[in-house]
Amino acid sequence: MPMIATPSVHSLALLLLLSFFLGFAFEDFFEQRKSARPGGVRTFPLLSLGGGVLYWLDPTHLVAFTGGLLVLGVWLSIFYTVHLRERDDQGERNAGLVVLLLNVHAYLLGAIALALPHWVAVGVTVTAVMLLTGRDWLHRLVRKVDTREITTAAQFLILSGVVLPLLPAEPVTPLTSITPRQVWLALTLVSALSYASYLAQRYWQRAAQGLWMAGLGGLYSSTATTVVLARQAAVSESFRRQATAGITLATGIMYLRILVVIAVFNLTLARALAAPMLGLAAVALAIAALQYLIIKAPSGEATQPSERGNPLELGAAAVFAALFVAISLASTWVKTEFGTQGIYWLAAIVGFSDIDPFVLNLAQGGTAGIGEHAVAIAVLIAASSNNVLKAAYAVAFGGRRTWPSAVVLVGLAIAGVVLAAWLAKIAA
Template identity: 35%
Template sequence: MHSSFDITTLFPTDFYRFVVVTVFSLLLGLEQRIKHSSSNTSTIFGTDRTFTFIGILGFVLYIIQPQTLLPFMLGALILGGLLITFYLKKINTENNYGITTIVLAFITYCLAPLVYTQPHWLVILLVVVLLVLEELKKPLYDFSQKMNNEEFITLAKFLVMSGVILPLLPNQSISPIINFSPYKFWLAIVAISGISYGSYLLKKYIFPQSGVILTGILGGMYSSTATTFILAKKSKDIDEPRKISAAIILATSMMFIRIFVLALIFNKSIAYHIAPAFGILFCISLITAVVMLWQDKKLQNSPKNPVHIENALGNPLELKTAFVFGVLFVFFSVLTHYVTEAFSTQGIKILSYLVGVTDIDPFIINILQSKYNVTEGALAIAIINAVTSNNLLKMMYAISLSAKSIHRYIIMGFSALIVLGIILAFL
């Protein structure tokens, strides 16, 4: 048998590690050169060659005595003295207190022990993060200027919800009759809040003045019903019926993705059951929106100024929102249990149509988390029915709140989804 050729056996392992340290140190130094070449700073500790020498110095002093690390520690003290001297001079000459270059130089010095002791992917990730963070100085500053104290409190809430409260809650059912536990209850809130919070941040900070179409896409990740409300009302001020209608349909398209993601999180088996139906519904809604946009572009005689829609969606982590969701979740847990016990499969199918007039997320997550005496196929049909019923509700909202010019587009778009949803549920 012929043994496969391994290029790593050509040279000692230390050779490859030396090359890695040298290349990574050079990259960090080159980034410093690019950064300082466009600035007016005259006091620079070093760039490409200096950082490469620092990395090589750390490598040499580390491999001399890797057991005790005495040479490496002594080198760190000497390098620290040099960096402190440079920093003091920088303060005196330029009144500049930034220490980014100094910290980066110390990290470069530590590359050798990292390469020797840590997985390669971790070292590569570290260097990539350093390079990206250096280039993101201005965008991060601009982003921080947009944030206020309330947003940091909101972020702290989400971290507490997901990282502190959730792991502490028991996962044992509180009742032998209803499969409901505090952990499942809070996990549902965290999952919904996480998706909605991500959409909220994108809408508020990345696309603060997004157009109609982007509002529909991002809003659908948050809440397709709320987005339908907002866009339908906006149609009275914006004379672009096809574009507004397309944005409303796109919000519903994102609803299919959001629910499917939740299904993957809570119950992969049911997710696979609804995947074909949701795939068809998503494609039809997307095609409908694209056709409307194509007609809008084709029929426009003169280009219009882009319309910006401010972020009208509320904060998804408000206590009121979580409370309403929690109440609905508990309510549907109890109601669904007794309906399935009394009427079995037929009962949960009828109930799924009725819940469309409310927030369907608590009902759907309850189905995904709980165990009922019905088949997974029946539960998948219940989810499709709930979505279909909710689409009917959104169509009624859109017609009642919008300008007459979009009514026919809304009726055509939602009617196709409603009829198709009914057919798919029977199939």
């Protein structure tokens, strides 16, 4: 008969600690509701010890452990039969399963603590306690979240968890070295940042106030944020302070977002861009702070909700993917026909649209034969070109109330071109 390993002292101590922790949380939660339930600070440690001992007796076939689980199941079934006769405060039948599941969890915890790595036992127990104590908050969240958001989250899971692993990791055409998986990975990363910003502005009340909206908008699209804030300023003088500083702030966040996204795919390129991008971001953030402090705050300043829609609609994802592929093909053709100078001109042109596909294409090596310095120069040119576009939007939609931000954006564009020229001089 093979020898059975004796449980370590650390495993037994962890088992007791976690079962007591679970029992304390259980009793505290139900004491507030003045309702008696099976389980608690004594029951859960006993269940865990019992489950651990029964597992230890036969860790191969688990006959004793399974028998103990069946006995526990019969006992809980009897309780649940009586429990179903109860009514909650609204007169509804009390059919919750949380109490039963926590008792089963306490029993299984014995085997988990002895058989699996300790982080597994800690992780599942902490998760169970958080789900128990966060019941009211989770129910409020469910009532608050729109059903469409759940559908959208499902779409994101399909994009990242189903489609991404199935795409080929090799180029499918000699026209570009970008693979379908790289295209989709770029789409997933940008969509994740955009969706996080969108959810914060939609469900976090403070995110729609002051400069929070502008900062989070910069994670999604500084161009769209500029249009929204400029329109708000045009409607009412009370939005001038927020719009002026917010447009500059969103552009400062844009530099940081681009740098982070590049670092995910190309750390070497991110290092080359770190100094200029962080410098431009610091200047933009400092000017935004000065604008917010200098411009007089109107009485009763208010904000309007963001006008942008959900960034994870499948239509928007398809457009992004198509742009990514088109820019990758255009970059390869321009590099072949016109050399590195052609890439710089292309950067200036795409800056008047969405620069993310262009930047990500370069970061992933979509244009062969172009060095890191040349790529960094192209990124700075594209960002500067985009700033000129935003300056035009600020004046067109906000008029005189947002012209200070337009001036700052033009200044940042000039600074970006100067830095690009400096990098070109270094590379020469």
